[in-house]
Amino acid sequence: MKRNPLPSMLMMLIGGVFILPFIFMIVASFKREAEVLQPDQILPKTWDLANYEAVSRNSVEAPVGLWFVNSVFVSSATTLLVICLSSLVAFAITRIKVRGAKFLLNMIVGTMMIPAQLFLIPLYVILSRMGLLDTPYALILPAAASGYGVFMLSQFMRNLPVAIEEAAMIDGCTLPEVFWKITLPLCGPSIATLAVFTFIGSWNDYITPLVFMESVTNYTLPVGIALFQSSYSTQYGLTIATSLLSTLPLLIMFLVFQKQIIESMTSSGLKD
């Protein structure tokens, strides 16, 4: 059967439209300010690094490098903590099947229906009492209590065959050994998915650091660049270069793992 080439061409065109803003973004970051304000100047006359030099100066009012380090630390720590804690919980619930496991899972999944915004005000009060406001832990610890990882890993572990674990127990493995040497490696793919989504979510979080962070030096990138934009709103080249830097790690990660990211996104969202 001969296939109609029209849908392919049309959709490639649409794909091009979606990607165009990225291209404008990259090109604008290398333009001088006067050229950024001239849309008919599609390519810069000279590819200028002034915007990036300005960003790398790490000035007191806009320490972009520091924000980058904060973002890396918060996202990595959150991801690591979520993986460790939720795999332990999922193991206790689905493999050891502790008493009350079902109730616990229902409660954790149930609280996932509460919108994140409801937690902002009480968490602010609690974190302030604990002296954790304006520290990275205000972003890491509450995020590690999220139920998403527990839900996802429980779902995955439930479908693993118990035979291997039982055999290991008979051979004298202790429970922690079974968890560490058998169950965790078997969960590899779904842990990788969880890691990617936790990292992206934490990296892109805007409202939480906006509320819990006070000092400019403690901001993560999204809040930092938003502040940066409100003080340099007339310098598009500079703010666009900063925005690009704030997404670069995720864009690189996406370009490398796009197939896995897209496929796990669709399979974790829907399974019926």
Place this chain on the structure above:
Amino acid sequence: MKARRKEELMGYLFLVPYLLLFILFVIIPVLVSAWLSVVQLDLTNASKSAFIGAQNFTDALKDDFFWQATGATGRFALLMVPSVLVLGTAMALGMNRMSQGRDMVRALVYMPSMLNVAATGILWQWFFNNEFGLFNYTIRKAGGTPIPWLTDANMAMPSVVLMSLWWTVGGTSVVVLTALQQIPKMYFEAASLDGANGRHIFFRIMIPLLKPVLLFVFVTTTIASFQMFGQAAILTGGGPTFATRGVVQYMFETAFNGYRFGYGAAISWLLFAAILVFSTIQARVLKSQVEG
């Protein structure tokens, strides 16, 4: 029997670290938020806070700013949800019929979802700029009248929606595409053998089979729209004249600029109530996954 008890004990040990965080940062906050919403909070001396019952809630229902914010969120959702459904499905159908390059296009349309909201807003603020933005430049070049994208009270919300569409619709289309590809080909073959035309196949076979995924998209997009905050906060700051200030931004400003924590908490419960209607539907879907 003894071994089982030891296992059980170990199991609880596995639960402890997470449960500590869960109690501290999920359970207690919900209780604190409930308490905050029914007291007149005195920030300087918490023991002087007085119980005022439902007053924060009745105040909200009499507050013009609250209704204005509800209206803005509602308008965002009304524009956003149908657009995402129609555009996302159309793009999925298009990608499904591609004979080559599907994976590439799928990646291209999904890529904007990787951006954080601040970067997205900064980029689009430049596009929307009245004088030297890309959009008005193109319109002028084509001989049309420039559009006050972000500066006109009626135009600002559609502009926020336009940016949000670019940001998220790729994700929707990818989800619908996956569902489309799971429909067995023989359904379509059988239908065309029986003499069904394209329109019949689309409305009688495709749409009914896509119903679960479209319901999923409808629910998640509606919930996400109710929570709209960053897009307007970055692009317009909620303006002009509060035209794009949604419920979440109003709650945020009430609590963290005005220090009215109790009132802010009450607003967040009202938001939760609105979302609950839709998340109950989603919970049913989740539940069939947990138990399945």
